[in-house]
Amino acid sequence: MSTENRADALRAYIAEHPRSSFENNPWALMAAIEHFATTKSHMIIFRESKVRIARAALEAMPVKPKVILEFGTYVGNSALAWGAILRSLYGEDAAAQGCRVYTFELDPGMVCVAREFIQLAGLDDLVQVLEGPAAESLKTLYEEGKIARGGVDMVFFDHWEKYYLPDLLLCEDLRVFREGSLVIADNTDMPGAPRYLKHVRSGGGGGLGMVRYESKAFESTTQIGVPSIVEISTVLET
Numbered sequence: 001m002s003t004e005n006r007a008d009a010l011r012a013y014i015a016e017h018p019r020s021s022f023e024n025n026p027w028a029l030m031a032a033i034e035h036f037a038t039t040k041s042h043m044i045i046f047r048e049s050k051v052r053i054a055r056a057a058l059e060a061m062p063v064k065p066k067v068i069l070e071f072g073t074y075v076g077n078s079a080l081a082w083g084a085i086l087r088s089l090y091g092e093d094a095a096a097q098g099c100r101v102y103t104f105e106l107d108p109g110m111v112c113v114a115r116e117f118i119q120l121a122g123l124d125d126l127v128q129v130l131e132g133p134a135a136e137s138l139k140t141l142y143e144e145g146k147i148a149r150g151g152v153d154m155v156f157f158d159h160w161e162k163y164y165l166p167d168l169l170l171c172e173d174l175r176v177f178r179e180g181s182l183v184i185a186d187n188t189d190m191p192g193a194p195r196y197l198k199h200v201r202s203g204g205g206g207g208l209g210m211v212r213y214e215s216k217a218f219e220s221t222t223q224i225g226v227p228s229i230v231e232i233s234t235v236l237e238t
């Protein structure tokens with residue numbers, strides 16, 4: 001099945017349920033998406049077992065996160081999670097308090113599906129999907145002043161692994177991190193992002209003015225029981 005057909009089938013599956021079961025209930029919508037992705041048609045989403053790991057890290061941050069960047073939206077499953085976590089940390093008026101999730105996606109079809117789901121779950125005031133290459137979207141946000149120096153609390157990498165390191169280096173160049181920001185990356189073991197892992201695990205590029213990290217691998221399991229790593233790096237110095 002093509003990506004587009006799979007997304008249409010997912011949309012149809014969600015539409016079989018009463019809208020009220022998902023309205024203002026992102027966790028229920030994520031559970032339904034994951035059920036579809038597991039039982040109906042294989043989809044590569046950031047699953048609940050991994051969301052739990054990331055959520056614990058976000059909730060343990062000494063300074064509560066407000067601004068999240070996500071590289072790779074797909075159908076919006078993890079974007080829903082980030083919005084739901086910010087809402088649980090800040091309450092219904094999280095957006096008015098400055099909370100934002102900016103999520104980047106290349107595929108226009110996926111952008112539409114993700115926006116529909118985000119709206120259905122009542123998170124459209126918090127979560128914004130930007131269409132196009134993630135690096136370009138990030139530069140635009142920065143130029144527009146929507147992302148400031150030191151203004152990003154968490155970055156999530158879940159697009160194509162070859163872009164993980166260049167896009168992390170772009171975040172470093174734009175100086176969007178603060179001390180304590182988190183960088184979370186999926187699939188660093190499989191398909192694998194060796195250059196990215198080397199960078200964060202060796203503490204960063206080194207040298208004056210470079211971002212320094214402390215990095216740790218968290219093991220989770222996929223739906224077929226295969227171990228899978230989520231790499232969480234904490235910014236020590238900017």
Ligand SMILES: C[S@@+](CC[C@H](N)C(=O)[O-])C[C@H]1O[C@@H](n2cnc3c(N)ncnc32)[C@H](O)[C@@H]1O
Nearest residue numbers: 045046072073074077078105106133134159160
């Ligand atoms: C593994 S999926 C993301 C899954 C998503 N985080 C979730 O949990 O539902 C990867 C997505 O990244 C997108 N992508 C890949 N490279 C990209 C880039 N350079 N900029 C923006 N999106 C990209 C792909 O089109 C695909 O939809």
